[in-house]
Amino acid sequence: xxxxxxxxxxxxxxxKICKGPIPGVPTMYSDFVRELQLEMMKRIPSExxxxxxxxxxxxxxxxxxxxxxxxxxxxxxDKPKAKYEVMDQFSKFDQNGDGVIDRQELAxxxxxxxxxxxxxxxxxxxxxxxxxxxxxxxxxxEFLEWIFGAGxxxxxxxxxxxxxxxxxxxxAVDHEDxxxxxxxxxxxxxxxxxxxxxxxxxxxxxxxxEAIALLIARAQxxxxxxxxxxxxxxxxxxxxMLQSVEQLLAESSRQHVCRVGVVASSA
Numbered sequence: 001x002x003x004x005x006x007x008x009x010x011x012x013x014x015x016k017i018c019k020g021p022i023p024g025v026p027t028m029y030s031d032f033v034r035e036l037q038l039e040m041m042k043r044i045p046s047e048x049x050x051x052x053x054x055x056x057x058x059x060x061x062x063x064x065x066x067x068x069x070x071x072x073x074x075x076x077x078d079k080p081k082a083k084y085e086v087m088d089q090f091s092k093f094d095q096n097g098d099g100v101i102d103r104q105e106l107a108x109x110x111x112x113x114x115x116x117x118x119x120x121x122x123x124x125x126x127x128x129x130x131x132x133x134x135x136x137x138x139x140x141x142e143f144l145e146w147i148f149g150a151g152x153x154x155x156x157x158x159x160x161x162x163x164x165x166x167x168x169x170x171x172a173v174d175h176e177d178x179x180x181x182x183x184x185x186x187x188x189x190x191x192x193x194x195x196x197x198x199x200x201x202x203x204x205x206x207x208x209x210e211a212i213a214l215l216i217a218r219a220q221x222x223x224x225x226x227x228x229x230x231x232x233x234x235x236x237x238x239x240x241m242l243q244s245v246e247q248l249l250a251e252s253s254r255q256h257v258c259r260v261g262v263v264a265s266s267a
Contacts (some may be wrong), residue, residue, distance in 0.1 A: 004041070018043070028090075032059050040202040059205070089195040090143050101135040103127055113193050147196065150235030162191050166211045174221045176224040178234065181219065186236035192241045197248055207244050212238060216224065 004023045005012035022041050025034050036057075054060060057206050093101045093109050106126065130138045130146040138146075163192035165188040172181035198203050217239060223231045 018042055018227060026099035028094075030139070030141040038144060086144065087140075089198055090140055093138075098193055100139055101143070102137050105127065106138070110193060115213070117186065117190065117237075117240075118193070126194075162188060162196060162208075165191070166215075169215055170218065173222055175217065176222055178222060178230045181222070182230055182234040182237065185241075189237040189241050192244050197244065208241070212245070 005013060005016045005020065007016055022038060023039050027034075036049075036054070039047075039049050040054070055064070090101070091097070093105055095105050095108065103123065106121070107118070107123050110123060127136075127138070130142055132142050135137075165184050169181055169188065171183040172178075172184055180189065192208075197208060217232070223234060226234075
């Protein structure tokens with residue numbers, strides 16, 4: 001955080017406030033926030049929105065309702081933590097700290113995880129989906145929407161997509177299709193690499209652990225009879241996801257799902 005106007009003395013400060021350019025908030029914030037900030041900093045008092053006008057804006061009301069529901073519920077103590085986790089995950093990709101993630105930053109982080117998994121084509125697919133305003137960069141609000149979905153389009157969220165990939169992986173086992181299984185596991189692993197578990201509630205981490213253990217048990221016979229290369233590819237994705245889960249559990253001390261992790265590790 002920093003003050004909107006700064007100067008070495010009162011005279012210079014007054015000059016900046018009265019005549020200097022109005023500073024804007026970083027581009028990581030939504031258009032609504034940036035426009036509201038400019039309205040509230042207009043120099044002519046009569047042109048500034050009143051507190052009633054601001055608080056009654058639909059988007060502000062939506063945030064207020066969400067905060068009230070969260071306070072009244074009081075059951076999910078991890079919600080505030082999850083918000084910080086999302087910001088932390090965003091900053092890991094935003095390496096130069098300019099408030100946006102460009103393709104080079106995204107590629108640099110993901111290729112460091114596993115260049116064989118994160119090809120240029122896959123990175124391009126993420127940019128197409130997450131960069132909703134098509135400016136070639138991912139803003140923080142776009143990152144939030146991509147992770148959690150938004151409004152009527154909540155099925156676009158990563159959590160919903162992972163649920164779909166888990167179901168498709170199990171369907172591939174039912175159909176004894178090793179190639180399709182490896183493809184679904186690759187997609188699942190990519191979302192784990194993007195940090196979907198870190199920014200999700202603990203129940204999602206537990207669900208992932210249980211899903212991996214169940215899938216390994218169901219796919220064991222199929223993998224044992226599959227061509228070695230295909231079986232190795234599927235197991236490699238499962239192992240990578242399990243390592244991510246175990247690391248997250250170690251960091252957060254969520255020991256109540258370690259038993260499932262041990263089962264999956266020994267499978």
